[in-house]
Amino acid sequence: MEIHTIIFDLGNVLIGWQPRALFERVFDTKEEVDHFLQNVATLEWNEKQDAGRTIEEGTRELIAQHPEFEREIRIYYDRWTETITGPIEGTVEILKELKASGKYRLLALTNWSHELFPWARETFDFLELFESIMVSGEVELQKPDPAIYRLLHETYDLKAYGGCVFIDDSLRNVEAARKEGLDTIRFESPKQLREELVARGVGLGGSR
Structure with a gap:
């Protein structure tokens, strides 16, 4: 798909x-x-x-x-x-390429305190590239609770997750998302992420 x-x-x-x-x-x-x-x-x-x-x-x-x-x-x-420790530049580059393509809906799902996340928004301008960011502390649910994936589905009308891919570094979060029906990539490095996205047919500016 x-x-x-x-x-x-x-x-x-x-x-x-x-x-x-x-x-x-x-x-x-x-x-x-x-x-x-x-x-x-x-x-x-x-x-x-x-x-x-x-x-x-x-x-x-x-x-x-x-x-x-x-x-x-x-x-x-x-x-x-x-x-x-700062932005992970290789992944930020991927995000910028995805945004520039205009082909993809870009969302974020993060475990983060609602009291601390405003600092991140002010500090990292690339967060503005997302259509929306669901913050665990704001919705009072967190990964890997299946309820947060269901809330993501309902909030953004993800249509049974078809055509969606979820990226997370945590094995337990990836496994929980997969059980809910999401296609998942466990993040290891920007290079590995780029390769896995390209393998799924996602258009990026090369597979470097």
């Missing part, structure tokens, strides 16, 4: 996000960074903010659980922009 709609994840597909980039500046050793991110400020904890919980509430709860890390827990959001 001919592709007409391309749906991008943002974090680590178009915009680099690495909490380690911040906490390597906070802690003295790799072991301390590993312990903090694996046992204190975990992805599971962060995802609750992505699903709509306020940063204040999430911070307060985590400090109550780990009072010995209060300073570092507060740093997580006080210096949150230091976890953003």
Whole structure:
């Protein structure tokens, strides 16, 4: 089926996000960074903010659980922009080529706190290339919950997903989307993404 709609994840597909980039500046050793991110400020904890919980509430709860890390827990959001490593230029180029072609509907589906996403909109002008961006914190659902893919379908009238392809770096998000009927690409690199889109017949400015 001919592709007409391309749906991008943002974090680590178009915009680099690495909490380690911040906490390597906070802690003295790799072991301390590993312990903090694996046992204190975990992805599971962060995802609750992505699903709509306020940063204040999430911070307060985590400090109550780990009072010995209060300073570092507060740093997580006080210096949150230091976890953003910048645009992934090769993917941004693909997005620009898709937009320039005028052939494709471009949407984004991102797990992101509703309190933090306005900064991303102000910082990365290429986000304006999307017709619309569904932000998990705004709809209070998050990937890989099947409900967010269903909401995407209903909101943008995706007609049973025919002709759509969804791009995400997370295996669990890709698998959940696939179970809902979306054609999916698990993002590994801009080069690999370009090749997979071209293989689906998507028109890009070459397969470099």
